[in-house]
Amino acid sequence: MYGRYGMSYWKNLATELEERFGGEGTGTFLYDQPLGAHTTLGIGGPADVIYIPAAAEALSFFLGRTAEKDSPVFFLGQGSNLLVADLGYRGAVVKISAEDHGGIKRQGEMLRVGAGALLPTVVEFAAAEGLSGLEFAAGIPGSMGGAAVVNAGAYDGDMGGVVTEINGMDRQGRRASLRGEKLAYRYRESSAQKSGFLVSEVVLALKQDTPERVKDRLAENLKERRASQPLDVPSAGCVFKNPPGKEAWRLVDEAGLKGVCRGGAQVSEKHTNFIINRGGAKAADYKQLMEEVVAEVERRSGIHLAREIITLGFDDNVAN
Ligand SMILES: Cc1cc2nc3c(=O)[nH]c(=O)nc-3n(C[C@H](O)[C@H](O)[C@H](O)COP(=O)(O)OP(=O)(O)OC[C@H]3O[C@@H](n4cnc5c(N)ncnc54)[C@H](O)[C@@H]3O)c2cc1C
Known part of the structure; x- marks a missing residue:
């Protein structure tokens, strides 16, 4: 089609x-x-x-x-x-693939990372160099570019805390850079995402520590993640942003939605802010379940959950 x-x-x-x-x-x-x-x-x-x-x-x-x-x-x-x-x-x-755009270069306490580099590879590279600052990202999948754009974060850290510069192109293909205030990092938001900027390189400012200490902190975060998230089934991580002062998973849980299914999509029993594909889920099932969760949480708590997950191709096949 x-x-x-x-x-x-x-x-x-x-x-x-x-x-x-x-x-x-x-x-x-x-x-x-x-x-x-x-x-x-x-x-x-x-x-x-x-x-x-x-x-x-x-x-x-x-x-x-x-x-x-x-x-x-x-x-x-x-x-x-x-x-x-x-x-x-x-x-x-x-x-933006890891093969063609996945380089990682160290310059003092900074890393220059190709947007295609896999985030777990970058995290491992930093740990081996004894560079601290990315421990929060232990176990977050995805690419460096995606993480920088959505301001990926966990355990009180996020990309906004370590990214100092993004290089790439504007929608017209002209080379462009974003630095400092221009990055406009907020909770799971950045100016790059809003302006349709193509990220080709991300500069990270880290702090020298020892590989042992960095690896210990990574292991601790990974352990916690494995204990609380369904990592062995297909998902897209947390579906909803945490509303100010609240945890989205708790609101979903309190609304009695744990384990609820629509077709192959299911609110995870292990972490209620994950909706998993338990096999053969259609996007329509997934979207319907997201909408039902938003409606039910709002009905029970009066709080509207905003989506963290990005959708593509739904409204007249336009990214939304
Ligand atoms: C099991 C699991 C656990 C997760 N845990 C977390 C977590 O703890 N914290 C968290 O924040 N997220 C988490 N996520 C979500 C996801 O891993 C992150 O948001 C990740 O940073 C997305 O990167 P990506 O390369 O996959 O981006 P995509 O999903 O490919 O894209 C995400 C957005 O970034 C844009 N984008 C991607 N690459 C570029 C580029 N080069 N230039 C411009 N725009 C680009 C896309 O247009 C899109 O808007 C989790 C996901 C899973 C499956």
């Missing part, structure tokens, strides 16, 4: 890129492939095209061309915070 841009539009664009940058400089185009395979939930239909760029030049050109035509583009990391609609996404998904 193709959107108003049609398969020939994307194929022509791919050909144009390959003529300019060569196959290796361009990267890979995948047509009509289920996005579920690119998410931890394993749910969701196809994008018109998935573009996995090999190099910045080709990516910049791609963004410029698609911005001129106002064609829909969504940036994807590891899809660990993402629910994709059953009908997929009518547009292009740009996937």
Whole structure:
């Protein structure tokens, strides 16, 4: 199924890129492939095209061309915070891969990390170097770029506390940087997400400690995570943000929703802010269950739960 841009539009664009940058400089185009395979939930239909760029030049050109035509583009990391609609996404998904954009470089107490680097790899790298500051991220899946954009956090820490600079491109493909106040970090929010910024590199300011001490703190956080979260079944982590002064899981629990199922989607019995795919869940089941949880929690407590999970392709196939 193709959107108003049609398969020939994307194929022509791919050909144009390959003529300019060569196959290796361009990267890979995948047509009509289920996005579920690119998410931890394993749910969701196809994008018109998935573009996995090999190099910045080709990516910049791609963004410029698609911005001129106002064609829909969504940036994807590891899809660990993402629910994709059953009908997929009518547009292009740009996937920043670990293979092509996963470098990690140490400069003093700073790390320069490619946006595609897997967060667990970055956390391990920092620990081996005895650099402290990322212990809160023990066990958070996903990419460095995704974590920096959504301001991933746990155990009283978040990316906003360690990220000093984000480098990448604006929606037109022009190189751009965000630093300090311009990053506008708030709880699970950043300016990068609001402005549609493509992150290619993240700079982290850490503190020298010893590998042993950093590894001990990581192990403690991991132990706690394993004890409290359903890590052996597909999920996208916490579905709802914690309202000020409250814990979303507790509100869901108190609303009597633990274990409730809609199709293959289920409010986890282990952690009630996780909705898991217990097998064959459709995005429609998942979305319905999220909506029912919001309504029931609001009815019981008067508190509206805002979503932490990002959805793609639902409202007229537009990212929301
Ligand atoms: C078991 C489990 C546990 C989790 N625990 C936590 C937790 O403790 N704390 C927490 O905060 N999250 C948690 N999560 C959610 C998720 O892992 C994080 O939000 C993660 O940082 C998302 O990274 P990603 O690469 O998978 O991003 P995606 O899911 O691919 O994308 C998330 C958002 O980031 C944007 N994005 C991704 N990459 C880029 C890029 N290069 N440039 C621009 N935009 C980009 C996307 O457009 C999207 O808006 C958990 C998830 C799971 C499955």
